[in-house]
Amino acid sequence: MTFKMTEEFASAMVTVIPIILLAASVEVSSLVNRQGALQDELLRQLQQQIDAKRRGEEAAPLRVTDTGPTGCSGTALALFWFLLSGAHVIAEYQLIMWLAGTERGDHPLMAKSIAFIGIIGFAAVLVGWLWNLVVTSRSRSRELARLSDQLEDLRRLDMQRKIEEISGNQ
Numbered sequence: 001m002t003f004k005m006t007e008e009f010a011s012a013m014v015t016v017i018p019i020i021l022l023a024a025s026v027e028v029s030s031l032v033n034r035q036g037a038l039q040d041e042l043l044r045q046l047q048q049q050i051d052a053k054r055r056g057e058e059a060a061p062l063r064v065t066d067t068g069p070t071g072c073s074g075t076a077l078a079l080f081w082f083l084l085s086g087a088h089v090i091a092e093y094q095l096i097m098w099l100a101g102t103e104r105g106d107h108p109l110m111a112k113s114i115a116f117i118g119i120i121g122f123a124a125v126l127v128g129w130l131w132n133l134v135v136t137s138r139s140r141s142r143e144l145a146r147l148s149d150q151l152e153d154l155r156r157l158d159m160q161r162k163i164e165e166i167s168g169n170q
Contacts, residue, residue, distance in 0.1 A: 020121035027128030
């Protein structure tokens with residue numbers, strides 16, 4: 001397949017690249033915000049445990065949920081996002097300069113690299129959306145299971161109290 005920089009391609013990509021960048025930014029921002037909210041909840045629970053211990057009370061156990069990508073995977077995600085954003089900004093700059101220039105060559109390498117950057121950006125948006133969907137779904141499933149277990153424990157406790165009441169009345 002041969003590539004050629006054309007005005008139609010450049011005009012389309014100069015519009016598409018910022019849209020891809022914006023959509024990817026929304027996905028990354030959502031993931032970062034979600035991770036921050038989960039970490040804030042964990043800090044709140046830790047503070048409650050500290051306060052309970054200071055009062056001499058038994059502290060409720062921590063409810064730890066997935067916090068999203070951390071450590072090596074979080075660093076890799078941040079690096080990938082940084083490089084992808086930089087590539088998109090460079091591609092946008094090249095497109096604007098090519099469109100503004102009076103002498104436009106075929107520039108097959110530039111056309112190919114811009115197409116590649118656009119495809120990788122589009123794929124990253126899809127992967128980010130799917131990642132968010134899976135992580136959110138998994139966390140909600142775990143939270144639902146935890147709440148169901150607590151409800152079952154409360155039902156058993158209630159049943160035990162009723163049995164003790166009946167036994168005590170006889």
